[in-house]
Amino acid sequence: MNNLFYFNITYKCNNKCKDCCSHNTRDKNKRTVSVDDIKVIDDKFKCTESDVWVISGGEPTVADNFDEIINYCLSKSKHIILYTNGRNLHKINAECFERIIVPLYGTESGHNDYVGSSMAYSETVNALTNIIERNPDKIELKLLINDLTAMKDLLQNDDWQILKKNNRFSISRVIKPNVEIDSNVLLFTENLIMELLSEDKTVKFYDLPFCKFSEKFQNNILDNYDCSLNSKYRIICGSQFGKYTVFGFNKRADYYIDCSTCNKSIFCTKIMQRYYCPVLTTKKCWIGTE
Numbered sequence: 001m002n003n004l005f006y007f008n009i010t011y012k013c014n015n016k017c018k019d020c021c022s023h024n025t026r027d028k029n030k031r032t033v034s035v036d037d038i039k040v041i042d043d044k045f046k047c048t049e050s051d052v053w054v055i056s057g058g059e060p061t062v063a064d065n066f067d068e069i070i071n072y073c074l075s076k077s078k079h080i081i082l083y084t085n086g087r088n089l090h091k092i093n094a095e096c097f098e099r100i101i102v103p104l105y106g107t108e109s110g111h112n113d114y115v116g117s118s119m120a121y122s123e124t125v126n127a128l129t130n131i132i133e134r135n136p137d138k139i140e141l142k143l144l145i146n147d148l149t150a151m152k153d154l155l156q157n158d159d160w161q162i163l164k165k166n167n168r169f170s171i172s173r174v175i176k177p178n179v180e181i182d183s184n185v186l187l188f189t190e191n192l193i194m195e196l197l198s199e200d201k202t203v204k205f206y207d208l209p210f211c212k213f214s215e216k217f218q219n220n221i222l223d224n225y226d227c228s229l230n231s232k233y234r235i236i237c238g239s240q241f242g243k244y245t246v247f248g249f250n251k252r253a254d255y256y257i258d259c260s261t262c263n264k265s266i267f268c269t270k271i272m273q274r275y276y277c278p279v280l281t282t283k284k285c286w287i288g289t290e
């Protein structure tokens with residue numbers, strides 16, 4: 001089994017998203033991860049060139065040691081995944097990364113309102129456009145539903161005509177504590193998943209309980225995809241001072257009383273709590289990571 005190492009290298013960020021844990025934590029916690037912290041994990045788990053390194057934050061590109069960390073990871077493996085809000089994408093070499101995950105919250109006004117910056121959307125979308133035109137497999141565009149209208153409007157505007165040339169998408173929602181899932185969000189999501197699949201895209205979905213989708217959608221997935229999947233990765237979340245947590249795969253969901261015996265849990269978002277989620281294409285499904 002391969003290892004997949006997650007490192008949240010900084011809590012700093014150039015956005016101020018409304019529900020962000022990093023944003024709410026960073027004033028109290030200045031923690032950063034150094035190359036030495038990563039080396040401790042490397043020594044402990046004897047990393048190989050098949051292992052995957054995931055670099056996130058906060059916003060990792062604003063970390064002072066961002067380049068140093070990426071260079072270290074590259075010396076170990078070519079499988080480097082970057083989570084970024086996309087505003088600094090034009091400053092980095094996208095070729096260093098196997099995949100770059102970038103969130104969008106909808107149209108310019110919806111996105112900027114959520115992330116707390118009037119420049120965020122244009123900077124992110126301009127950078128995304130450049131990369132997608134060159135390589136439609138580099139970016140994973142993460143459509144995060146906070147304001148459903150803002151997301152629906154994005155899919156109707158000119159930017160979407162370029163963004164949808166991309167080949168990889170993930171769809172999720174902004175989780176708000178104690179707020180029941182809006183059935184309109186579920187309907188929108190399942191329609192979008194099917195539309196993207198029909199265009200031969202690769203699609204992930206998470207933070208949406210599978211049993212709350214329509215019967216038709218659930219059956220479509222259950223009938224056409226392999227439900228007996230497993231993951232080929234062990235996930236290790238590294239932190240400062242060489243601390244780490246290992247996440248196993250088959251942790252049951254716990255939204256509802258039925259979750260403990262549910263045979264659909266493989267497609268359920270709560271798997272995401274352990275960083276795993278299903279990845280769909282027109283032809284097959286596998287267990288990937290968030």
Ligand code: SF4
Binds near residue numbers: 013014
């Ligand atoms: S871009 Fe990410 S880290 Fe930054 S405030 Fe938003 S959710 Fe938090």
Ligand code: SF4
Binds near residue numbers: 254264268
């Ligand atoms: S695991 Fe729970 S939330 Fe997920 S599909 Fe099954 S019953 Fe629904």
